[in-house]
Amino acid sequence: MTTESADAPHAARVPPPSAAPRPATVAVRPPRGPGLETLPPPRPGRGVRRRTVAPLMAADCLATTGTALLVLGPDTPPTLLGAMALTLLLLHAQAGLYRPGPAPSALGDLPALLGRAAVCWCATAAVVAAVRPGPALPLALLVCAVAAHTVLGCGGRGAVYRARRGAARRTPRAALIVGTDPAARQLAAALHAHPEYGMRPVGLVAPASMLPAVPHAPPAGAGLPLPRLTSAQDITRAVIQHTVRDAVFTLPPYADPHTFALLRRFIDQGSAIWLAGAAAAREGRPPHPDPDHLWGFACRPLDTAPPQHGSWVKRALDLVLAALALVVAAPVLLGCALAVRLGDGPGVIFRQERIGRGGRSFILLKFRTLPPCDAHEAATRSSVADDGRTTRVGRLLRRTSLDGLPQLWNVLRGEMSLVGPRPERPFLAQQFTQSYAEYGARHRMPAGLTGLAQVHGLRGDTSIEDRARFDNLYIDSWSLWQDIRIMLRTVARLFRLFRLFRLFRLIRLFRLIRLFRLEDG
Structure with missing residues (x-):
């Protein structure tokens, strides 16, 4: 075969x-x-800011528990509360709500939260009607429960996102920008001016096939005087010295063998891969339909693995x-x-x-x-x-x-x-x-x-x-x-x-x- x-x-x-x-x-x-550089098996959770995932899950659990106690009463069985919380967590994980991009928004999550809250509460109403004798939950009460659940979930996520932006401003993660001038330097300047995205550019990387024949100085007004990394040794040294956690590609990573070799190197070193600008419009799969950006540059995480x-x-x-x-x-x-x-x-x-x-x-x-x-x-x-x-x-x-x-x-x-x-x-x-x-x-x-x-x-x-x-x-x-x-x-x-x-x-x-x-x- x-x-x-x-x-x-x-x-x-x-x-x-x-x-x-x-x-x-x-x-x-x-x-x-x-030429033989290829993608290694993916590492689960690579690129996800783990300090954000746990608070998001806690906020969703609190919203579920609070709404259930408010609608069903304080005598709600703990097993039902646990089942509802677990169901919501699984639904949100399936929707990619625990893989936020660099600029997440609670309003951007609103449609996904509303739909999954409706599914959860319809299932809960069916279980309650089957277990408890008596009339089923009124439709008006069910609608109020879905609305209250969505509002509490959005509020909790908004608080988590605000805390995340504050932490990102204080301690942004080192990042390398892969691309050619002027797009790479423009993106680096935008990330430096807006640290709330959590990325601090420390160098520019260009594939060997796209380097100019004669090195030239960056144009006037190009932004930060970031070093241009041209060899594998320079990239490895920068990753170790600055603890680089993010690599942002402004060009398609599968365009040629040299760019693909860079992609493999960053993945091997445990960096999160992002596509920005024109590259984001051609490749990559967003975790959910809400678009993300880096100060106007379209941005998507690159999914280098098959569905896990x-x-x-x-x-x-x-x-x-x-x-x-x-x-x-x-x-x-x-x-x-x-x-x-x-x-x-x-x-x-x-x-x-x-x-x-x-x-x-x-x-x-x-x-x-x-x-x-x-x-x-x-x-x-x-x-x-x-x-x-x-x-x-x-x-x-x-x-x-x-x-x-x-x-x-x-x-x-x-x-x-x-x-x-x-x-x-x-x-x-x-x-x-x-x-x-x-x-x-x-x-x-x-x-x-x-x-x-x-x-x-x-x-x-x-x-x-x-x-x-x-x-x-x-x-x-x-x-x-x-x-x-x-x-x-x-x-x-x-x-x-x-x-x-x-x-x-x-x-x-x-x-x-x-x-x-x-x-x-």
């Missing part, structure tokens, strides 16, 4: 990261330069289905292994280094379909679909996609998923990342046995740009049902391949019978 390389000889197979490096593999594995609410569901599905598939397919695995061993000799399993989530390498397992070849060819050749050295057993395994069954073990180990972008070798991943701007972003999710690109026929020697586009579309629109659909389409395709293969065998059998009859006649 992916591009395949020639099988490397046993001595040239890449060992796990814990093993000692072998000299034979150093020449095959290229150095990891900026379903990550554990996806992993649980992988574990259950992969374990079940290994048990059911055990006879098939044994038959394939025996066929490879008897037909092609020793070395049944083919191991090769691939790039998975966050640019991290792992050892992918497959049944061997080619005789051993040169190590450099195994690491750099993009496709062997028409390789004449493919053995008879290997051709059968490739046509039926049975050569990838050992990858179920990679799924159980957590190195892969059942559905996701297909993994590639380091050398080719570096080339593709340098050639296609969207390729590096596909490493936001674990690699998969199959994916959206594969069920659309993009496998083998097909367009890398098209595959990257389908992979990023899958990540951006991930859902559990989409994973199930892709797996069902993959299984249906495999059954079609088996039927075609059986039909082909029957046609050959009929031809042989016809030849025998002709010879007898």
